[in-house]
Amino acid sequence: MSIKGFLYHQYWRMATARLKRRLLKQSSPSKLERADWARSLALPTEFYLDCFRFFHQHLPLELQEHRAYFDQERRGFGEDAMHVMWFLLFQELKPASFLEIGVYRGQVVSLGGLLARLLGLSCSVQGISPFSPAGDAVSKYRQDLDYLEDTRAHFRHFSLPQPELLKAFSTDPKAVALIKSRSWDLIYIDGNHDYEVVCKDWAVCSASVKPGGVIVLDDAGLTSAYRPPLFATGGHPGPSRLAEEIDRNQFREIIQVGHNRAFQRIG
Numbered sequence: 001m002s003i004k005g006f007l008y009h010q011y012w013r014m015a016t017a018r019l020k021r022r023l024l025k026q027s028s029p030s031k032l033e034r035a036d037w038a039r040s041l042a043l044p045t046e047f048y049l050d051c052f053r054f055f056h057q058h059l060p061l062e063l064q065e066h067r068a069y070f071d072q073e074r075r076g077f078g079e080d081a082m083h084v085m086w087f088l089l090f091q092e093l094k095p096a097s098f099l100e101i102g103v104y105r106g107q108v109v110s111l112g113g114l115l116a117r118l119l120g121l122s123c124s125v126q127g128i129s130p131f132s133p134a135g136d137a138v139s140k141y142r143q144d145l146d147y148l149e150d151t152r153a154h155f156r157h158f159s160l161p162q163p164e165l166l167k168a169f170s171t172d173p174k175a176v177a178l179i180k181s182r183s184w185d186l187i188y189i190d191g192n193h194d195y196e197v198v199c200k201d202w203a204v205c206s207a208s209v210k211p212g213g214v215i216v217l218d219d220a221g222l223t224s225a226y227r228p229p230l231f232a233t234g235g236h237p238g239p240s241r242l243a244e245e246i247d248r249n250q251f252r253e254i255i256q257v258g259h260n261r262a263f264q265r266i267g
């Protein structure tokens with residue numbers, strides 16, 4: 001890293017820590033009810049900051065610790081507030097099936113398992129990912145990991161039942177067949193962020209999610225009113241463009257937490 005880069009990084013770290021301390025001086029609501037979700041669409045930045053505060057002030061400790069574990073050694077992406085979104089979605093939907101496209105090192109699939117255990121749900125957890133460093137136009141991943149074994153090790157760390165994991169790209173015929181093989185309660189699309197690929201993921205998932213089921217699109221905040229604070233990101237162009245193109249007669253947007261936007265299938 002250049003000296004300029006180093007100094008900028010130090011400045012960013014200090015400014016971020018200061019901002020977080022300032023934000024946490026205010027209280028979040030002690031509950032974020034289903035009725036509050038409409039506010040996430042009207043005032044997404046304000047709602048995101050409430051989720052950030054909720055994470056630190058009210059989220060069950062087990063979930064905070066899960067996030068801290070994946071934040072260590074860069075085991076996962078995402079932001080604290082996203083754990084709150086998954087908590088709210090699992091509480092509300094009580095999914096019996098959860099599919100993630102783009103597993104990386106298992107943060108969100110293991111969070112699904114943990115939430116199911118915490119809420120007393122029976123939920124099958126399925127991941128589809130190349131379990132390799134395969135990236136896209138906006139993402140590069142480290143080369144030196146056995147991603148499949150690493151993901152399984154994280155499940156062991158939390159004493160969770162092992163998930164079903166398919167080692168494939170989401171567009172591979174065997175992945176498409178798996179997605180189409182059942183109707184899902186909850187799907188999370190966070191694989192390849194290129195517009196063409198994320199559109200293909202949406203096409204197959206939107207036909208395979210149950211009526212009333214939900215698809216969460218990651219990195220889709222650039223085309224919304226959301227303005228990320230210093231420690232967050234707005235997303236990428238591909239998923240953000242797709243989010244604007246989703247047919248609102250078939251899917252209703254129900255909650256946005258930062259760059260994550262959730263769409264519920266109508267009818």
Ligand SMILES: C[S@@+](CC[C@H](N)C(=O)[O-])C[C@H]1O[C@@H](n2cnc3c(N)ncnc32)[C@H](O)[C@@H]1O
Pocket residue numbers: 075076077078101102103104105106107108128129130131132133134135136139141168169170171190191192197
């Ligand atoms: C941003 S990471 C996912 C992070 C993960 N959701 C989490 O919260 O920790 C994207 C992952 O998708 C994988 N990926 C890339 N192309 C893919 C594709 N076509 N289908 C499925 N996964 C893909 C990448 O290798 C990487 O593991």
